Structure formats: C-alpha cells, structure tokens
Amino acid sequence: MINLPGVPAPLGRVIEMLSSLPGIGPKTAMRLGLNLLSRPASDAAQLSEALTVLHEQVGFCNVCGCFAEQGRCQFCDDVRRETNIVCVVEQPVDVLMMERGHVYRGHYHVLHGRLSPIDGIGPEQLNLQALDGRIAAGAVDELILASSATVDGEATAHYLANRYQANCYQTNRDQASRDQASSMKISRIARGVPEGGELEYLDEHTLSRAVEQRISWQGSV
Numbered sequence: 001m002i003n004l005p006g007v008p009a010p011l012g013r014v015i016e017m018l019s020s021l022p023g024i025g026p027k028t029a030m031r032l033g034l035n036l037l038s039r040p041a042s043d044a045a046q047l048s049e050a051l052t053v054l055h056e057q058v059g060f061c062n063v064c065g066c067f068a069e070q071g072r073c074q075f076c077d078d079v080r081r082e083t084n085i086v087c088v089v090e091q092p093v094d095v096l097m098m099e100r101g102h103v104y105r106g107h108y109h110v111l112h113g114r115l116s117p118i119d120g121i122g123p124e125q126l127n128l129q130a131l132d133g134r135i136a137a138g139a140v141d142e143l144i145l146a147s148s149a150t151v152d153g154e155a156t157a158h159y160l161a162n163r164y165q166a167n168c169y170q171t172n173r174d175q176a177s178r179d180q181a182s183s184m185k186i187s188r189i190a191r192g193v194p195e196g197g198e199l200e201y202l203d204e205h206t207l208s209r210a211v212e213q214r215i216s217w218q219g220s221v
Contacts, residue, residue, distance in 0.1 A: 011034075011037060014033045015029045015030055015032075015033040016029075018032050018033060060092070060110070060112075061076055063076045063130070063134075064076055064107060064108045064109050064110055064130075065092070065109065065110035065111070065112055065127045065130065066095045067095075075095070075108055076107060081105050081106060081107055082105055082106045082107070083106075083107055084106075084140060084141040084142070085106030085140075085141065085142045085144065086106060086107050086108065086131075086134065086142070086143055086144065087104060087106055087107070087108050087109070087144040087146050088108075088109045088110075088131070088143060088144065088145050088146060088160060089109070089110055089111070089146045089147070090110070090111050090112075090114045090147050090148060090153065090156070091110065091111075091112065092110050092112075094110070094146065106142075106144070109130070109131050109134065111126045111127050111128070111147075111156070112127050113125060113126055114126075114147055114148065114150075114152045114153055114155075114156040115152055115155050115156045115159055116152045123159065128163075135164060135184065140184055141183075141184060142185040142186075142187060143160075143164060143184060143185070143186045143187070144187050144188075144189065145157040145161065145187065145188045145189070146188075149191055157188055160186075161186050161188075164184065164186060165186070190213050191206065191209040191210070191213065192206065192207075192209050192210030192213055193206070193207070193210045
C-alpha cells in the first residue's frame with residue numbers, strides 16, 4: 001500500500017488502486033481520490049455498483065470476441081451487416097473506433113492481443129481457433145487485416161495472411177475448407193497521410209507507405 005504522510009489508509013488504498021490504471025500517475029490518482037472523497041457518499045456507492053455490474057454483466061462475444069452482455073455482441077446479431085466480410089482487429093476497443101467511421105458494415109474478429117515474442121505472446125495466446133472455425137465454415141469471402149502499424153502489428157498481419165493462404169492452410173482440413181481458403185480475399189487496411197494532414201509533419205515511414213499504397217484518381221471528367 002502507498003504510504004503517504006497524513007493520508008488516511010482508506011484514501012491511500014483508493015489512490016493506490018487508481019494509480020494502477022493505465023495513463024493515471026500518482027498525482028492524478030491523488031486528485032481523483034480527493035474528488036471522490038469530496039462527493040456525497042451516494043456517488044461513491046454508485047461507482048462501486050457500476051464496477052461490480054461491469055464484471056458481472058459484461059463479457060466477450062462467443063463468436064467474434066468483442067464486448068457483449070449476453071453471449072453474442074450487437075454486431076454479430078445485426079442482420080443488416082455483411083456476414084461474408086470479417087475485419088480482424090487486436091482489441092475490442094478497436095471495433096468501437098472502426099464503428100465511429102460509419103463506413104464498414106461487415107463483421108469483426110478480435111484477437112485480444114498481437115504477436116509479441118518479447119512479451120511471450122505467440123499464436124496460442126491469440127483468439128485464432130474461433131477464426132479458424134469461421135473460415136473453415138466457408139462463410140468468409142474477405143478477411144480484412146486491421147492490426148496496428150507497429151512492428152508487432154505488422155508481424156501479426158503477415159502471420160495471419162500466411163496462415164490463411166491456401167498453401168499455408170492446415171493439411172488436415174477437408175478439400176472444401178482448402179478451396180474456401182484459396183478463394184478468400186485477404187486485404188490490409190491502408191496506411192498513409194491522415195485527413196487534413198500536412199506532408200511536412202509526417203515521418204518518412206508514413207509518407208513512404210502513402211506513396212506505395214496510392215490509388216487511381218476517381219475525380220469526374
């Protein structure tokens with residue numbers, strides 16, 4: 001427990017718990033703890049109840065791995081979405097970010113991590129068996145790899161592309177599954193100049209990727 005002179009033990013415990021959260025340092029944790037103490041006790045009780053309910057009622061979708069309250073998430077249950085297109089992301093929060101664009105209307109698959117040999121994270125630690133099953137079922141026409149642009153994210157994308165190409169697909173699968181893997185399109189989300197960005201502020205890697213992934217001009221004649 002954090003030992004802060006003049007701070008009562010219960011408040012110190014709250015500060016210690018808050019400072020363990022990502023992005024919250026000791027000073028911010030102190031401010032948050034003091035703010036909670038200054039509020040009515042009913043506010044703290046409501047926060048405690050919300051945290052309890054969070055673990056009791058929120059889990060992960062048994063199909064794609066995204067946030068879900070009861071077995072399946074809202075995206076897998078949405079009959080208006082394109083079931084034959086699956087976008088692979090690293091974490092459930094990535095799904096929420098994708099949805100902010102209001103463009104993608106397919107389904108998702110969450111890996112719950114990315115390959116990182118340094119951290120001891122290999123394919124066995126990722127949510128891949130469920131993805132194997134979805135592809136083997138023949139329901140996926142396009143697999144969109146939307147892992148991050150980090151070194152580990154790129155390595156994860158390369159691994160997935162190789163894993164699901166026909167010549168790398170497991171030999172113990174039946175012929176229909178191998179045919180599905182062969183016909184399935186595998187794509188990678190584009191990288192490059194952000195909307196409203198200026199070239200002088202871009203790093204060389206981003207600018208190089210933007211040139212490599214250039215597209216034909218679709219303006220009207």
